[in-house]
Amino acid sequence: MNIEDKAKQAKTASIHLAAAGATQKDEALGNIARTLLARKDEIINANRLDLAKAKADNLAPPLLKRLKFDESKIQEACEGVESLRCLADPVGQTLRAIELDDGLDLYKVSCPIGVIGVIFESRPDALVQISSLCLKSGNAVLLKGGAEAVNTNKILADLISNATEQAKIPDGWLGLMQTRTDVQEMLGMDPFIDLIIPRGSNAFVKYIMDHTRIPVLGHADGICHVYIDREADLAMAEAITVDSKCQYVSVCNAAETLLVHQEVAKTFLPRIKAALEKKNTEIRGCEKTAEIIEVIPATNEDWKTEYLDLIISIKIVNSIDTAVNHINRYGSGHTDVIVSQDKQRADNFMRLVDTADVMVNCSSRFSDGFRYGLGAEVGISTNKIHARGPVGMEGLMIYQWRLIGNGHIVSDYTGQGSKPFMHKPIQQEIK
Amino acid sequence: MNIEDKAKQAKTASIHLAAAGATQKDEALGNIARTLLARKDEIINANRLDLAKAKADNLAPPLLKRLKFDESKIQEACEGVESLRCLADPVGQTLRAIELDDGLDLYKVSCPIGVIGVIFESRPDALVQISSLCLKSGNAVLLKGGAEAVNTNKILADLISNATEQAKIPDGWLGLMQTRTDVQEMLGMDPFIDLIIPRGSNAFVKYIMDHTRIPVLGHADGICHVYIDREADLAMAEAITVDSKCQYVSVCNAAETLLVHQEVAKTFLPRIKAALEKKNTEIRGCEKTAEIIEVIPATNEDWKTEYLDLIISIKIVNSIDTAVNHINRYGSGHTDVIVSQDKQRADNFMRLVDTADVMVNCSSRFSDGFRYGLGAEVGISTNKIHARGPVGMEGLMIYQWRLIGNGHIVSDYTGQGSKPFMHKPIQQEIK
Numbered sequence: 001m002n003i004e005d006k007a008k009q010a011k012t013a014s015i016h017l018a019a020a021g022a023t024q025k026d027e028a029l030g031n032i033a034r035t036l037l038a039r040k041d042e043i044i045n046a047n048r049l050d051l052a053k054a055k056a057d058n059l060a061p062p063l064l065k066r067l068k069f070d071e072s073k074i075q076e077a078c079e080g081v082e083s084l085r086c087l088a089d090p091v092g093q094t095l096r097a098i099e100l101d102d103g104l105d106l107y108k109v110s111c112p113i114g115v116i117g118v119i120f121e122s123r124p125d126a127l128v129q130i131s132s133l134c135l136k137s138g139n140a141v142l143l144k145g146g147a148e149a150v151n152t153n154k155i156l157a158d159l160i161s162n163a164t165e166q167a168k169i170p171d172g173w174l175g176l177m178q179t180r181t182d183v184q185e186m187l188g189m190d191p192f193i194d195l196i197i198p199r200g201s202n203a204f205v206k207y208i209m210d211h212t213r214i215p216v217l218g219h220a221d222g223i224c225h226v227y228i229d230r231e232a233d234l235a236m237a238e239a240i241t242v243d244s245k246c247q248y249v250s251v252c253n254a255a256e257t258l259l260v261h262q263e264v265a266k267t268f269l270p271r272i273k274a275a276l277e278k279k280n281t282e283i284r285g286c287e288k289t290a291e292i293i294e295v296i297p298a299t300n301e302d303w304k305t306e307y308l309d310l311i312i313s314i315k316i317v318n319s320i321d322t323a324v325n326h327i328n329r330y331g332s333g334h335t336d337v338i339v340s341q342d343k344q345r346a347d348n349f350m351r352l353v354d355t356a357d358v359m360v361n362c363s364s365r366f367s368d369g370f371r372y373g374l375g376a377e378v379g380i381s382t383n384k385i386h387a388r389g390p391v392g393m394e395g396l397m398i399y400q401w402r403l404i405g406n407g408h409i410v411s412d413y414t415g416q417g418s419k420p421f422m423h424k425p426i427q428q429e430i431k
Numbered sequence: 432m433n434i435e436d437k438a439k440q441a442k443t444a445s446i447h448l449a450a451a452g453a454t455q456k457d458e459a460l461g462n463i464a465r466t467l468l469a470r471k472d473e474i475i476n477a478n479r480l481d482l483a484k485a486k487a488d489n490l491a492p493p494l495l496k497r498l499k500f501d502e503s504k505i506q507e508a509c510e511g512v513e514s515l516r517c518l519a520d521p522v523g524q525t526l527r528a529i530e531l532d533d534g535l536d537l538y539k540v541s542c543p544i545g546v547i548g549v550i551f552e553s554r555p556d557a558l559v560q561i562s563s564l565c566l567k568s569g570n571a572v573l574l575k576g577g578a579e580a581v582n583t584n585k586i587l588a589d590l591i592s593n594a595t596e597q598a599k600i601p602d603g604w605l606g607l608m609q610t611r612t613d614v615q616e617m618l619g620m621d622p623f624i625d626l627i628i629p630r631g632s633n634a635f636v637k638y639i640m641d642h643t644r645i646p647v648l649g650h651a652d653g654i655c656h657v658y659i660d661r662e663a664d665l666a667m668a669e670a671i672t673v674d675s676k677c678q679y680v681s682v683c684n685a686a687e688t689l690l691v692h693q694e695v696a697k698t699f700l701p702r703i704k705a706a707l708e709k710k711n712t713e714i715r716g717c718e719k720t721a722e723i724i725e726v727i728p729a730t731n732e733d734w735k736t737e738y739l740d741l742i743i744s745i746k747i748v749n750s751i752d753t754a755v756n757h758i759n760r761y762g763s764g765h766t767d768v769i770v771s772q773d774k775q776r777a778d779n780f781m782r783l784v785d786t787a788d789v790m791v792n793c794s795s796r797f798s799d800g801f802r803y804g805l806g807a808e809v810g811i812s813t814n815k816i817h818a819r820g821p822v823g824m825e826g827l828m829i830y831q832w833r834l835i836g837n838g839h840i841v842s843d844y845t846g847q848g849s850k851p852f853m854h855k856p857i858q859q860e861i862k
Contacts, residue, residue, distance in 0.1 A: 014785075015755075015759060015783055015785055016783070018782065018783075018785070019779075019782035019783050098803065098804050100797070100802065100803070100804065104793060104797075106803055106804075113815045113816060114785065114815055194815040194816070195815065195816055209644070210644070213640070213641070215646065215814075215815075215816050217816075233838070236837075236838040239838060239840050240838065240840060242840075243840035243841055243842050247840070247841050247842050247845070248841075324446075328446060346835075348450075350831075350833050351449065351450035352446055352447070352449075352450050354445075354446055354449070354545065355831070356831065356832060357831070357832045357833075357834065358831060358832070358833050358834075359833075359834045359835075359836070360833075360834070360835045360836065361835065361836045361837055361838055361839070362535060362834055362835070362836025362837075362838070362839040362840070363839065363840045363841045365840075365841035366531070366535075366834055366836075366839070366841060367832070367834075371531065371841070371844070371852065372529065372531070372537055372832070373529050373531065373537075373852060373854030383646075384544045384545055384625040384626065384646075384829055385544060385625070385626055385646050385648075385816070385817040385829060386816040386817040386829075388829055388830060388831065388832070389831070389832040390832070398815055398816060398817075398819055399819060400781075400786070400787065400788070400789060400819065400820070401787060401788045401789070401798070401803070401819070401820040401821070402781050402788075402789050402790075402791075403788065403789075403790045403791070403793055403797055403798075404777075404790075404791045404792065404793070405790070405791065405792045405793030405797075406667075406792055406793075407664070407667040407670060407671065407792055407793070408792070408793040408794065408797070409670050409671060409673075409674035409678070409793070409794045409796075410674055410678050410679075410794045410796035410797060410802075411674050411678050413802070414678075421802065421804060423804030
């Protein structure tokens with residue numbers, strides 16, 4: 001089946017999946033968990049094929065570790081699926097209700113978005129997590145996993161489809177894309193796909209954003225800043241800078257640039273240089289920084305660069321406003337931190353930095369759906385509409401207006417002698 | 432100043448406008464209302480120039496009426512501005528708060544989207560309404576009004592900018608675009624503009640959607656359906672069909688296609704033909720329709736056409752499912768109606784029709800922000816993300832995550848002996 005057919009089938013399935021009740025979806029989730037556990041040997045065998053190929057291809061050890069899908073990881077993935085069963089159905093919630101007039105009641109009701117296209121990295125557990133999140137939220141999904149995991153993803157998708165078929169979830173609600181060409185084709189499927197969530201390298205996400213008319217939820221860059229204010233506790237500033245930069249360098253919420261207020265630069269820079277070098281971090285700095293500590297000169301390019309590595313750029317700023325302007329100019333609206341003991345200054349920073357996640361006196365690395373307590377994370381968004389920052393299942397939801405009358409027509413509410421509207425909020429769920 | 436400069440200036444202004452307090456914004460709104468009233472003669476004079484040109488150009492009377500901006504319309508527009516002052520500030524609302532750990536509190540706080548590009552029709556009152564809505568919600572705005580209203584729009588934008596300057600609202604928060612070329616340029620300003628709201632003809636909105644990477648909120652087509660179910664009250668069905676089609680034909684929420692269940696077709700069709708013809712409505716019908724009443728034969732093109740005129744297409748369907756499938760295939764996801772006395776069938780219809788506004792036993796013409804009681808309407812959206820259906824001020828809002836700690840770092844929460852997260856919902860507003 002080609003991608004257009006899969007997308008069409010997903011669209012058709014999405015209509016019926018949107019109308020599926022909580023019990024049916026939870027039954028299907030139970031079937032998924034049971035099936036994956038019962039057929040774990042087949043999954044592990046498929047995964048062994050992928051691992052063997054990856055080893056032969058000299059994949060780096062961290063990637064091999066992520067690719068591995070053994071019994072304990074299958075167990076963990078199934079616990080994740082089971083945990084979704086305990087959650088209330090996000091579909092069909094009455095978000096607002098207004099009595100427009102006698103017998104004319106308006107309800108704003110939560111509903112799934114429709115068909116979600118998700119492109120994710122090599123971890124096969126992501127396939128289980130994403131597909132079960134989509135199922136619970138009533139969305140059909142087209143998935144593309146990492147090429148390294150092709151055998152594992154194939155069997156997982158087949159098993160999940162079979163398991164949900166038993167619960168009469170409409171066929172085709174889960175479509176698997178296999179190649180980059182499939183993804184290319186998907187980008188043109190705007191009549192059938194409502195939202196794309198790409199995870200992967202900056203360049204890849206940027207490519208997707210630039211080549212489709214389908215809305216994209218996610219982030220390309222993660223150029224995050226830590227700003228050490230004049231009023232910072234410098235011991236705290238050191239710990240937060242090191243954690244933000246070095247705790248896990250290859251992720252989007254790691255810091256890339258350190259901004260230091262000039263009044264604390266002389267005290268702070270030697271101290272942070274020692275701390276960062278202990279972690280083998282290369283330091284690049286502006287001219288003023290170079291007057292205080294020995295650094296590789298930073299160029300304008302550095303402020304625009306997401307190193308994703310043990311490299312940091314440092315810039316001395318003469319005011320909090322300069323820090324804010326630098327961040328708003330070079331940042332990617334992902335996560336930015338101020339370290340300051342002055343509440344007023346911290347508040348100003350929070351109100352003026354145009355970013356999804358703004359932090360006071362803590363590490364940029366907290367910017368994450370799990371740490372935020374949002375449950376499973378769909379992605380991190382630097383969009384300015386729909387959903388921003390770490391996005392949980394609510395990012396897969398939208399709403400529909402439902403107006404229920406008893407023969408009401410607009411002619412009665414317009415012109416001379418027209419009836420007035422009541423517009424009375426009502427507390428009632430839609431029946 | 433060219434459009435790029437205006438867009439840049441709006442972006443800069445948007446940062447400070449986002450941080451403006453309720454008092455300052457309300458003061459600015461007060462200034463706007465006072466200024467427009469005090470300088471009404473200048474506005475009326477500018478409007479006279481536009482009206483004279485429009486008359487010379489033989490503009491149709493309804494358009495002339497919309498273009499006219501006299502004392503009573505100025506008064507009305509200012510009352511609209513004043514009514515916004517009474518509303519709570521939509522910015523800075525704590526939407527959710529979670530204690531991640533002792534002294535580490537996460538807040539989800541409402542904030543403006545940033546810079547909104549709005550293209551609207553010839554009514555000058557729209558300029559006043561849109562700019563004051565943007566101001567109240569903390570958004571900068573680039574506006575393009577109808578070419579016919581160029582003089583009126585120019586003076587209104589100038590007066591509004593002056594009035595807000597007095598309240599120290601940052602300069603450049605309101606930019607006026609004057610020509611279609613300006614709009615063209617704006618479409619490429621994705622680094623500075625966060626959302627475009629186009630109002631106008633289908634072709635125009637579609638063009639905008641197809642030629643920008645900036646998210647667009649709105650709708651191109653409004654192909655709305657009325658489905659008369661087997662279980663319909665036929666007197667009610669007649670009234671709702673006539674109102675949905677004829678009450679105001681040139682608008683997006685008017686019905687274009689009538690679907691009739693085959694079991695009631697023989698009774699209903701002659702009756703609705705008489706009622707529609709009394710309103711001078713041309714009827715096009717499918718083959719089965721033509722067996723019952725005399726109609727112009729409908730082609731496949733009819734099901735895809737938004738007539739915006741006194742023309743309706745009729746199709747007989749053999750089941751509610753066929754009706755749903757027709758709507759999901761040919762509709763534009765705007766507004767669709769079922770007329771049925773059977774609650775179960777109406778519920779099924781609501782759950783299966785993929786549309787922004789679904790109605791039971793009332794006219795499609797109710798689909799409107801004012802009638803819904805949402806306050807001023809930003810537009811009607813057929814998008815599947817962010818905002819759907821009639822959109823009020825909440826469509827101009829997004830949120831920011833704010834995490835406030837006291838030296839918290841992620842290293843303490845990972846690996847062996849790591850601290851657990853509490854994830855305790857808190858009731859508290861951000862301080």
